[in-house]
Amino acid sequence: MKPLPSDSTIEMKDAIGTVKSTAKSLSGGFAVAEAMRQTNPDVVACYPITPSTLVVEKFSELVANGEVDTEFVAVESEHSALSACLAATAAGVRSQTASSSQGLAYMWEVLYAVSGLRLPVVLHCANRALSAPINIHGDHTDTMGARDSGWIQLYAENPQEAYDNALAAVRIAEHPDVLLPVLGSQDGYTVTHSVERVDVLPDKEVKKFVGQYTPKSALLDIENPVTFGPLVSPKHAFELKLQGIEAMSRAEDVIDSIGEEFAFLTGRPLDSVELYRMEDAELVMVVIGSVAGTARVAIDRLRSDGTKAGLLKIRSYRPFPSTRICEVLGGKKAVAVLDRALSPGAPYSPLYTDICAALYSHGVILPLASFVHGIGGRDTYPKQIIEAFQRIEEKLKVGESMNQTEYLGIT
């Protein structure tokens, strides 16, 4: 078969959205760079790190070719990258950055500053394991560590979703009810470097969709001077942090409404969760990221053998759509949570802990099994997921406890 040249375009005939998209063959990294080209942010400050390098490499090429108006700041570190974005957004313009793993870790203290100042910065993250051992492959340890930093976190399953999230992120972050930074994630290599069909909206539609950034307060608005980042005493700091909690909870509705608006254009739903064969499912697996595709294959095979399996994919991890998850999982026979991060010393990995807390607080008590997969970029196969389902089925049958975390693919 002749390979598809990367810039080839095919007219979409089966588009269900109201806008005709163009199919391109793009990797996840290039898909995000394409979304950035169409968004045309005012400032992009980056320091390259594998596997998010594709985003930076492609975007700096677009800058050099004059295809965007962006001020590209080639900073000396990730700490500076996010600091530059913080300052640019506080000054009143739209800014974005990209990073991975150690780079995200190096941004750490600025992550809290950006969310605390309620600046709608967008960060494109390619998930990668944290050292040591040094490993450049995908797992969620980097972004899961940032889950309490007050950033909205969206996870993409494939290059298409990475593109979609990159556009929706701008709107979600800048929504007046939200005003929080958004971190859009995709699994390193599995998504970032996999070339797939990506349906790309026309430039003018994206321009209309993302609109203009019009901040209420900006440092460069010299007619209305404001102070950003003053010292806040214990008398007021608690209330300010609670405003961030409230904004995060309002973001749940905003994510879904912007998802609907996006779906109207593209025909692709963009909800906080995605369901697969859930209507009559008895055993459910909850996943985040690229493993959702593998899980779908596994579920199809289990279904053909008579096991009623279903999938719940989390797209929005922060805010965590607890109520929606409980509605969907209530009444199921058992649920398996598939984490791609470790939390040493914690009872369970992050996703399991969140699902468990959501279910318990909503009075939904059911057998909940914990699985961890893909650490340090290890591949996960449909067979392993099928076996995980089978073990749950077996444990249910004999009434055995599921409270021990199982690690998939360990040799």
Added chain:
Amino acid sequence: MNPQKKFIAAPGGIIPNPGNTADRQTGDWRVKRPVIDMERCTHCMICWIYCPDSAIVAKEGRFIEFDLVHCKGCGICAEECPPNCIDMIEELTFQNINGTSGDEQ
């Protein structure tokens, strides 16, 4: 001086009205309070020049009083006063610690 207003913060702790410290009680962590002996004050205004805040209230070139809502009790005025007529007294010896009615806390 405005009494402490109900605090409604702009998102992100942004301060949209410049110079609002005048409306805020910023001296409430003072440990020692300056007390002046007006008999010996020469109105040289050295204290007014040295005060790192603006806690010396003056009128027509004469010392009027200390602004105890904003004075942090650093003691620079007492240190610099040429006739040595300012004493720094422990706040605990006063009934109200803020220099205001004490009800607004």
